[in-house]
Amino acid sequence: MAHAPHPLATLQQILNTPSSEDGVSAEVEADLRVAGCMLIQEAGIMLGLPQSTMATAQVIFHRFYYVSSLYSFGVNDISISALFLSTKLCETPVRLRDLINTYLFLSARVQYLLNKPSDASLISSSTSGGSWRIGDSQSVKGKEKEQDPIWKEFKFEVPSFHDEVFWEWKDVITANEMQILKRLGFNMQVDLPYSHMINYLKILDLVFEDEVAQMCWSILNDMLLTPMYALHPPHTLACASILLTTRLLRIPLPEGWYILFDATYDDIWLCCGHVMRVYNDWGIEPPRGALTSGLGIGGHGQNQEHGVGAKENRWRRAWVLAQSRKAVRRWLEEREKGQI
Template sequence: MAHKILYPLASLGQIKETPSRADGLSQELEDDLRAYGCKIIQQAGLLLRQKQVAMATAQILFQRFWYVTSMTQFGISDVGMGALYLASKLEECPVRMRDLINVFDLLLSRARHGLSSTSSTSEFEYTPMTYFSSTFYDLKEALVISEMQILKRLGFNVQAQLPYGTMVNYLRLLGLDEHPDAAQKAWGYLNDALQTPVYALYPIPTIACAAILLTTRTLSLPLPAGWYLLFDAELEDMMSICGMIMRLYRDRPESERARWVRLAVGGKREVRKWLSENVRSDVQGDR
């Protein structure tokens, strides 16, 4: 019971129908927007020289948030910004608010340029905001509101446990720790899994076992039958996690990429507009 308190997971009802899917978004599009938001968090964290633990915590909080809130209510980039700001404080590596806002403005400006008709003929040039720019204050307000809403809607339960140490211990128990590529490859799968909802759906031991399963399949390494039972993991859950991770690597048409970038950059209004034009008309308008 204590484990569940420290590491909350989505309920069965939230998994079957998230708030965004209830509002008309398909599961595929929601997953794409989740993944893109996590990429923005990672890019911003790298530019800010944040610790990996802070970026990972931010992505986990970001994923949890969408199990209690619809993407028609808050923007992808706003929540990503708020999650990284909150995580930097939780992991004791706080970032300056202005620095965070500047970095997100840079990333969003670059994404908008990629969507423009002139992106193929002109290089992206970023013009920094002026000190008293209205854009800065708009982003600042969005940041403060997003951080507050993450805390409120997650019930201030913002603890995030990471599986890296657990995975390394499992590799040692299985005799794979001395393999030159096993640990690095499994570590990479755990990083990629942050772009998926698995950290909000499955306990840490199961996620670590899934990364090991993918690694051994990729590197053709043998494992004893039923090895995962030693770590209280279920094969069905592991295969589900593996499927979510492998989904990230499939080829996608450029039109699909442009769609989720546009929706993520445009915020909740763009999501509502897209829904009204493509899915259903009754989700248009502010709540």
């Protein structure tokens, strides 16, 4: 049997990631993966890149941290390098200066939020679905976006053409791009599940059902925040998006339907669980149209105020540690001193 073109992490890599061997907990590693993928998605949207390019970059990002440690490679550095590499792989070129300016803008926004008092809310009053976005929210338009109180005092100046920061970032991207290629064995093949999902919906006669295809697509995008793309083949991910969509929309499926697509129920249910955990832990709204009453996701449970505070603390910690590998090392050293 021929090997799958999409390389997946081995069981040993999953159980003992390089980051865990350096003392990074599984929870922190998962949060930093989310932070890095959010950064890729935001930058890609601002640069007008197609979803396939952003998805490829996020898959490469996840695969990289199954062979390398967060202790040795910073999240921001690898995310921007993975996105630049993806633009080449997907033949959607972007000017390096535009990419760097976009990352500088997003980094400035993150730092602006981190500089706010610890008791200040980070949630936008103009939108709930885009509350945790650091770029321009897609759900807020026109004057609403301009009047968002969170960004009222935010200012950003594009560096001059000959500014030293550009050359510093250029060296970082070049070096980390080579690290990604070397550590992944130059195997950059990424098979995305979007086309599989559409074909499966056609077979199940769901492709023309209201909101089903769009919600499946959105769930596959949200799944990129989890390591599932590096752990399961694309047909399993496609089945997981269909299962979660039909559950959220209360649409029944034939018994054993997933067997037709060579997937197992345990695998697709595991993928669904990871997506739901991201919704709950990060306060991300589920896809529009989902019937989520009683599910307790998106930060609307009984202890909403406490839940929002926990999510904001999680957000702050992730973005502080994502800034550089030095931040991760300092955090590990401080934790070790505290334990002593």
